[in-house]
Amino acid sequence: MIKNFNKAVDLINKSKSLLITSHTRPDGDAVGCMKAFYDTATLLGKKAQPLLLSPLAKWYEFIFQKPIPVLGNDVKIEDLQNGSFGSFDLIVIVDTNSYVQLTEFDKWLKVSKIPVLVIDHHLTGDGLGTVEVVDSTAAATGEIIFDLLKFAKWEITPDIAQALYVAIATDTGWFRFDNTDSRVMRNASSLIEFGASPTTIYRKLYQNYSTSRLKLLGVMLNNLEFHRNGQIAIQHIMRSDFDATGATGSDTEEFVNECQRVSIVKCAALFVELKDGGFRCSLRSDGSVDVQQIASELGGGGHKLASGVNLKGNLAEVKKLILDRFEQQLSSKD
Amino acid sequence: MIKNFNKAVDLINKSKSLLITSHTRPDGDAVGCMKAFYDTATLLGKKAQPLLLSPLAKWYEFIFQKPIPVLGNDVKIEDLQNGSFGSFDLIVIVDTNSYVQLTEFDKWLKVSKIPVLVIDHHLTGDGLGTVEVVDSTAAATGEIIFDLLKFAKWEITPDIAQALYVAIATDTGWFRFDNTDSRVMRNASSLIEFGASPTTIYRKLYQNYSTSRLKLLGVMLNNLEFHRNGQIAIQHIMRSDFDATGATGSDTEEFVNECQRVSIVKCAALFVELKDGGFRCSLRSDGSVDVQQIASELGGGGHKLASGVNLKGNLAEVKKLILDRFEQQLSSKD
Structure with a gap:
């Protein structure tokens, strides 16, 4: 050295x-x-x-x-x-x-x-x-x-x-x-x-949030769903939420990490509706799930603990795509 | 020493x-x-x-x-x-x-x-x-x-x-x-x-939240109001929110600090509805407002930057009590 x-x-x-x-x-x-x-x-x-x-x-x-x-x-x-x-x-x-x-x-x-x-x-x-x-x-x-x-x-x-x-x-x-x-x-x-x-x-x-950004965080957390007794956290933000709060796309940075406060969460996804249709999906894992594998399979990329992918479809469809894969990986370890 | x-x-x-x-x-x-x-x-x-x-x-x-x-x-x-x-x-x-x-x-x-x-x-x-x-x-x-x-x-x-x-x-x-x-x-x-x-x-x-506690945080942030262009943050949690999320009173600990993420917030209040009527009000300040003075005046106590007080009345009434005092102190410094 x-x-x-x-x-x-x-x-x-x-x-x-x-x-x-x-x-x-x-x-x-x-x-x-x-x-x-x-x-x-x-x-x-x-x-x-x-x-x-x-x-x-x-x-x-x-x-x-x-x-x-x-x-x-x-x-x-x-x-x-x-x-x-x-x-x-x-x-x-x-x-x-x-x-x-x-x-x-x-x-x-x-x-x-x-x-x-x-x-x-x-x-x-x-x-x-x-x-x-x-x-x-x-x-x-x-x-x-x-x-x-x-x-x-x-x-x-x-x-x-x-x-x-x-x-x-x-x-x-x-x-x-x-x-x-x-x-x-x-x-x-x-x-x-x-x-x-x-x-x-x-x-x-x-501590640099705008009032709009904190309101958007509130909207996201209010949309929070847990699955598998809290092991999976799913969140979403729609275009209308940006309109209602005055927040912008970059305000969602780090939002997917908020659910790491819950001790039993093993993996999480945040779906942000895109202007031109479909969703940006951010994936996080505590190591129990390989989110890089899920993202690559769907055309995205990243690391084992943090990945992202753009998905076509409506909210129910894109949620199902990810949730099924989360469930599958977690079940294979039971 | x-x-x-x-x-x-x-x-x-x-x-x-x-x-x-x-x-x-x-x-x-x-x-x-x-x-x-x-x-x-x-x-x-x-x-x-x-x-x-x-x-x-x-x-x-x-x-x-x-x-x-x-x-x-x-x-x-x-x-x-x-x-x-x-x-x-x-x-x-x-x-x-x-x-x-x-x-x-x-x-x-x-x-x-x-x-x-x-x-x-x-x-x-x-x-x-x-x-x-x-x-x-x-x-x-x-x-x-x-x-x-x-x-x-x-x-x-x-x-x-x-x-x-x-x-x-x-x-x-x-x-x-x-x-x-x-x-x-x-x-x-x-x-x-x-x-x-x-x-x-x-x-x-x-990172020890229950799923209920994070949901309760979402409810609170979704109830968030800003006043005076974001200098004042007001939040509340009702008994029905505890019922809906399964969270308990102690889950609100530290919640009033969440709005410190917003850079322009000078003071904040969180109203938590009590079982036997009225509200527990937690007050925070960045130093621009003396919340101890507000709390003592209403029968509570604490420090200049962090105080608390129990208040009688419905939500609109207790909010007005605090909001008026926040506005008054901030205006006196304009």
Whole structure:
């Protein structure tokens, strides 16, 4: 690790103009790490350009304080290829090492000759980096960047501390997922000493609902159905619910997780009616059910514990599709 | 502090039979500290008897693993006075130093000649202790007990670590209140090393809803009204909602805090219809409104940010009572 830290520091020290990016659908770890790296490069007197590969969720916007260009919206892949977006001598990719997570950007990455620094905590990787700092024992990529900054003795400002705190706090589900180890809490402790404010960060991340969004949550929970004595939770939101509450599609983010408060729930589905017909179905599992299998079978994807799929049909039909598969998997384990 | 730690250790070392208690309506800090002290005394080869001054909320029951006697239910104050509950040579009081928080127990405390050890993090106190270990800079009493155990070099088992983790985690609102400082996170880190499991503890504390309780939450959020452009949140639960969902009165605990997710909410009220008529009203404020003042005026009590009061009248009447006072206080600041 020290060897790779040394190589990473060399690469950064030699560079003058950095392009900083991360995976599509950026989460708190991605954005926090991008911001920490952006500030660090700037403090070191370098030019730095962050680039998002898809739009940022509203609740992460405070991290960068200003809008970051999004590939596909503000920047075209041609702008990268022809250099009209700027010329760079180092590409920094944080929180991923996989082509599939770099939609569109990978087209440029595959042909560009610019050195690439990858900093990531995921086990799997496509070897995208000229130098790769990968630590799969880290709960968040933010932990690795924190280690790197301390190793290089680079300044850690309150803004950098906040960004890294967001990275670590969100990737551990605010210190509740099972990757919350003593290192996570020790890093959180140090980052507070460097100026991160847990209360401020918590408020910005989680206490940012509009009145419409909380009303929509009420509507969803009021539609809640339990099956198999509470092992299966099924929820839905119709277009008319958006109209009645004034909420929008992105307001449903994380809603499917609400039923995890019930101790006996093993799997859950949320059906959100789409504008053009059919339903977006989000699936969650505590491990008893493989929701990736269900989603792939129906044309969607994701992970074993969290997946999603778009379904055609009316509410009764799409519910039956999923409920049958939940029941089947749970019964096979009885 | 070291001086008081020394005195506390002396007192404990000299004792053979400890009675361990805390304040009424025990919270996670109270129960966690009682359990940590109980285990420590037992490991030191002493007799130890925990005593609760009012019943434990269901979600704290896992901490002690077995039911703890409750004064007024399982034990009468006479049993303490005549010695039929046991004879003790040390009373340990954790997480309070105030007579008013020791309802009934104070009657015995005032006449007993047994030495008292107080361990507390609150600023105010009645000087109940023969020896007092008070550190008002600690976010939780659990932090002081952790310091004491390390000071005395007494064993910290995984069970003790779990109990102290509960104490610290609950008193900081799972690391989100503004008492979450670097010491809190450093202690959490060490307690994980001593065997506490954050995920297990989180699940037991917060993911313990029954299906009925989550349905009741849905009903409440569906009844949600906002006033003054979202600055005031008003919610209610009727007896018929309990009947329809199968939930019970204690299931509404913490429900009034749900609307804190909305960033612009300054104050909130939850009205829960009582069996014998009228409503229990819980009040919350972000500091913009003094809810203690509202509650006291109507015959209730509490703190500036969290209070409660029982009100006579129908729903429209009790809502108007509170809403008028919210509006008045907010308008006076415009």
